[in-house]
Amino acid sequence: AQSVTQLDSQVPVFEEAPVELRCNYSSSVSVYLFWYVQYPNQGLQLLLKYLSGSTLVKGINGFEAEFNKSQTSFHLRKPSVHISDTAEYFCAVNQRGFKTIFGAGTRLFVKA
Amino acid sequence: NAGVTQTPKFRVLKTGQSMTLLCAQDMNHEYMYWYRQDPGMGLRLIHYSVGEGTTAKGEVPDGYNVSRLKKQNFLLGLESAAPSQTSVYFCASSYVPSGSGGADTQYFGPGTRLTVL
Numbered sequence: 001a002q003s004v005t006q007l008d009s010q011v012p013v014f015e016e017a018p019v020e021l022r023c024n025y026s027s028s029v030s031v032y033l034f035w036y037v038q039y040p041n042q043g044l045q046l047l048l049k050y051l052s053g054s055t056l057v058k059g060i061n062g063f064e065a066e067f068n069k070s071q072t073s074f075h076l077r078k079p080s081v082h083i084s085d086t087a088e089y090f091c092a093v094n095q096r097g098f099k100t101i102f103g104a105g106t107r108l109f110v111k112a
Numbered sequence: 113n114a115g116v117t118q119t120p121k122f123r124v125l126k127t128g129q130s131m132t133l134l135c136a137q138d139m140n141h142e143y144m145y146w147y148r149q150d151p152g153m154g155l156r157l158i159h160y161s162v163g164e165g166t167t168a169k170g171e172v173p174d175g176y177n178v179s180r181l182k183k184q185n186f187l188l189g190l191e192s193a194a195p196s197q198t199s200v201y202f203c204a205s206s207y208v209p210s211g212s213g214g215a216d217t218q219y220f221g222p223g224t225r226l227t228v229l
Contacts, residue, residue: 046217
């Protein structure tokens with residue numbers, strides 16, 4: 001069975017600092033990987049996704065993630081965060097089916 | 113193009129009451145999903161549908177029923193609400209291109225905050 005572990009429940013960071021949100025998954029077969037963002041009082045929206053090909057995936061708002069098959073990880077990074085990046089971030093895995101499994105989420109707090 | 117809309121946005125129920133949450137999408141997506149979001153647990157799939165007239169159980173289906181009579185609508189029903197069903201409910205829809213093997217970007221509604229007293 002597939003599962004997703006987000007290693008940090010909360011990540012505080014100062015504005016303009018770099019940030020990494022960690023995600024590990026477990027699956028016995030090839031998967032598709034996603035990062036979604038949820039701003040306060042809103043639904044989730046897609047940041048980026050990995051389907052195949054290049055292991056470095058670029059998304060919206062300057063975020064990128066790297067797929068590491070040997071470490072079964074899909075960490076999200078941004079070189080310089082803004083106050084507006086304060087949100088909850090969800091890593092998700094789809095094992096080529098109709099159901100996507102979401103991690104528990106990481107709350108990113110960007111401080112001035 | 114409204115995307116995915118949910119009705120109502122907020123609701124307070126007493127234990128034992130029933131209600132229906134409505135989800136509508138105008139993107140002609142085949143697949144629709146109902147999730148619940150609880151603190152520290154992420155999103156958990158309640159039920160889903162891969163097309164009009166079809167539904168299937170997800171991870172936490174007990175206490176909920178669903179119907180997909182029209183392609184654009186996906187209803188979630190609570191027959192006898194319990195305090196454990198206090199949560200934020202999200203509907204989502206997706207389009208899975210043929211040959212993609214199931215890789216789907218899900219589009220989410222704004223959520224319904226339900227409190228059961």
